[in-house]
Amino acid sequence: MATIGDVAREAGVSRSTASYALSGKRPISEEVRRRVLAAAEALAYTPNAGARALATAQTKVLGLLAQFHEDEFAPAMLQYILGVTDTARDLGYDTLLVTEADGARALRRITDSRMVDGVVLMNIAQDDARLPILRAAPQPGALVGLPGDCSGLDVFDLDFEEAGRVMVDHLHRLGHRELILISHPEHVVERGGAYVWRLRDAALERARQLGVTLHAVYGESRQPAVGRLLNGLLDAYPAATGLLINNEAAAAALPSVTYARGLRVPEDLSVIGRYSAEFAATFSLSYSFIESAPDRLGSMAVRQLVRRVESPAARNEPFVVRFISPELVSRGSTAPPRNAR
Amino acid sequence: MATIGDVAREAGVSRSTASYALSGKRPISEEVRRRVLAAAEALAYTPNAGARALATAQTKVLGLLAQFHEDEFAPAMLQYILGVTDTARDLGYDTLLVTEADGARALRRITDSRMVDGVVLMNIAQDDARLPILRAAPQPGALVGLPGDCSGLDVFDLDFEEAGRVMVDHLHRLGHRELILISHPEHVVERGGAYVWRLRDAALERARQLGVTLHAVYGESRQPAVGRLLNGLLDAYPAATGLLINNEAAAAALPSVTYARGLRVPEDLSVIGRYSAEFAATFSLSYSFIESAPDRLGSMAVRQLVRRVESPAARNEPFVVRFISPELVSRGSTAPPRNAR
DNA sequence: TCCGATCATTGAACCGGTTCGACAGTTGCG
DNA sequence: CGCAACTGTCGAACCGGTTCAATGATCGGA
Numbered sequence: 021m022a023t024i025g026d027v028a029r030e031a032g033v034s035r036s037t038a039s040y041a042l043s044g045k046r047p048i049s050e051e052v053r054r055r056v057l058a059a060a061e062a063l064a065y066t067p068n069a070g071a072r073a074l075a076t077a078q079t080k081v082l083g084l085l086a087q088f089h090e091d092e093f094a095p096a097m098l099q100y101i102l103g104v105t106d107t108a109r110d111l112g113y114d115t116l117l118v119t120e121a122d123g124a125r126a127l128r129r130i131t132d133s134r135m136v137d138g139v140v141l142m143n144i145a146q147d148d149a150r151l152p153i154l155r156a157a158p159q160p161g162a163l164v165g166l167p168g169d170c171s172g173l174d175v176f177d178l179d180f181e182e183a184g185r186v187m188v189d190h191l192h193r194l195g196h197r198e199l200i201l202i203s204h205p206e207h208v209v210e211r212g213g214a215y216v217w218r219l220r221d222a223a224l225e226r227a228r229q230l231g232v233t234l235h236a237v238y239g240e241s242r243q244p245a246v247g248r249l250l251n252g253l254l255d256a257y258p259a260a261t262g263l264l265i266n267n268e269a270a271a272a273a274l275p276s277v278t279y280a281r282g283l284r285v286p287e288d289l290s291v292i293g294r295y296s297a298e299f300a301a302t303f304s305l306s307y308s309f310i311e312s313a314p315d316r317l318g319s320m321a322v323r324q325l326v327r328r329v330e331s332p333a334a335r336n337e338p339f340v341v342r343f344i345s346p347e348l349v350s351r352g353s354t355a356p357p358r359n360a361r
Numbered sequence: 362m363a364t365i366g367d368v369a370r371e372a373g374v375s376r377s378t379a380s381y382a383l384s385g386k387r388p389i390s391e392e393v394r395r396r397v398l399a400a401a402e403a404l405a406y407t408p409n410a411g412a413r414a415l416a417t418a419q420t421k422v423l424g425l426l427a428q429f430h431e432d433e434f435a436p437a438m439l440q441y442i443l444g445v446t447d448t449a450r451d452l453g454y455d456t457l458l459v460t461e462a463d464g465a466r467a468l469r470r471i472t473d474s475r476m477v478d479g480v481v482l483m484n485i486a487q488d489d490a491r492l493p494i495l496r497a498a499p500q501p502g503a504l505v506g507l508p509g510d511c512s513g514l515d516v517f518d519l520d521f522e523e524a525g526r527v528m529v530d531h532l533h534r535l536g537h538r539e540l541i542l543i544s545h546p547e548h549v550v551e552r553g554g555a556y557v558w559r560l561r562d563a564a565l566e567r568a569r570q571l572g573v574t575l576h577a578v579y580g581e582s583r584q585p586a587v588g589r590l591l592n593g594l595l596d597a598y599p600a601a602t603g604l605l606i607n608n609e610a611a612a613a614a615l616p617s618v619t620y621a622r623g624l625r626v627p628e629d630l631s632v633i634g635r636y637s638a639e640f641a642a643t644f645s646l647s648y649s650f651i652e653s654a655p656d657r658l659g660s661m662a663v664r665q666l667v668r669r670v671e672s673p674a675a676r677n678e679p680f681v682v683r684f685i686s687p688e689l690v691s692r693g694s695t696a697p698p699r700n701a702r
Numbered sequence: 703t704c705c706g707a708t709c710a711t712t713g714a715a716c717c718g719g720t721t722c723g724a725c726a727g728t729t730g731c732g
Numbered sequence: 733c734g735c736a737a738c739t740g741t742c743g744a745a746c747c748g749g750t751t752c753a754a755t756g757a758t759c760g761g762a
Binding site for chain 2: 718720
């Protein structure tokens, strides 16, 4: 494999000249530049990543820490990951995907060893063990998800509070007065998945203000448990006319439940979900939903991260906490409550 | 950040002694070893990955080239990816996930620059543009999926031919004499996805031998097209009593179709799919299926790859083409054909 | 004609590890 | 008692880039 020394020899110049000709960081005569580029081309020269990293203290690699918990819905994660890898590549970075169970150890490993220029963290917990490590690391980091303490970090997330309110408002405006909200499993809450209670608490609060009855329950993450749960809820609250779903597995399971019970949506039951358009397509869901925009969030996180990586000025800018405002995509699954079921 | 020089100074030894004490590649007195380890601990020393890569010509990173095509079913891919990352980590390697559209260019980039010690390729096409590059690369590679020309490569795949035969045999034995096989979309075939016709051709051949009528059609990859297609097929072949599915999207869409038509499985229609257990759980599918074992395939590919990476002897061993034999997991969705529909 | 500025190029140092050959100091054996 | 073999440690070179300070060449202006 050709080194820059080979290129230099082939072009009849010194190593440093070859380096400058290739990088353009100093003026080089047209003649020499041509010779160097030709030599590089002829030898199929590609700089050695390790050597370059050592010399420049830049690896052009970003770390992506993602975890696949048993009780979370894996296909939903994929969207975030692709948002990150695609944007990273657009900006000239490769992505090191780390799915290790012990995220804190993994984070320490990749930052201390300088394998990466920056890190994106996903599956953020309220009190996330990785955050102290990230704050102490020499590389900048960005979070997709809101932790309890955002200090010293760039954070990107859906505005789950507003999402909860939008759902309740929408059905209230149509005339609904009794709703069911099905959230993620309680495990997720125990693990510190704040997005669960952020949406839930805001929805409950808004329902209280509007005088709407809201039955807020934690869900399941797997079939057949989640299907049973849905059936149980519809039995338990026969007067409820609207269903809010902040739980991908429940959303995916709902069609078979309504089929089986002979329920029509939205005539007998109005439904609003919270997931991504891509997810809806994959699972053939035709409910109105709050777009959770995973690709956009992943992309935003990477852009901010790369800004900080590349600009010394940006490193000292104040940290940002940016919420995407929930957009309700209408698919016609809500209507005024015509009949009690 | 501490370097090995800092550790050496702290321990009062030379850099080389510190290196040997940490690696154990030469005998070091107990006393000195203790001092070095203590110094490393005290300074929180972690070797710089770039420097080590430069010196040892090893990065402890594997490349994973995966593509997410519009017309393939993304959640199925995820299983393969996790199989790779998990096994890689077990063996001490991190994973560089590359999803770039131009796979050939990406492969050249990561191999030429020596970012990775080896590569796993997924979404293999019959005449894959990445293979010549991989063969010429200094690093070893492993394929998940069977290309037209396996020479010079380690290949791992499900035995799709046998899978096709197992499906037909199983239903023939139960007494079925007219079947439908729904494969992936024709786009996938045009792109060179050999697994489509490998299963299809073998199933057709076996059906011919057994005197079974087999209607083999290409499918769709998205709702609602795939649902319409399923309905159309059931209308077009009313005498067919068994359905074979080599198409994740079609499998995922089938339950709603049978519900809507009031078809009972297996009383009115026997069904066999080809997907993973994990996939079945995610989509709540309760059909008997041929396990495609994506995690096992990813894991096997990585193990073989790492063997070649780490052992000079293994580099020269003959290349392997290994097929996982299809295991039919019974979920009770097949039965003798009781009634014509 | 000489000088200073400008421009292109170079040699050397550096990044942070690993590894080879050399070298003391100790031990064992004849 | 002398020499060989062995142990443990060290200095130096190397991996393949980048970058700084210095050098030589060219040019315009006085």
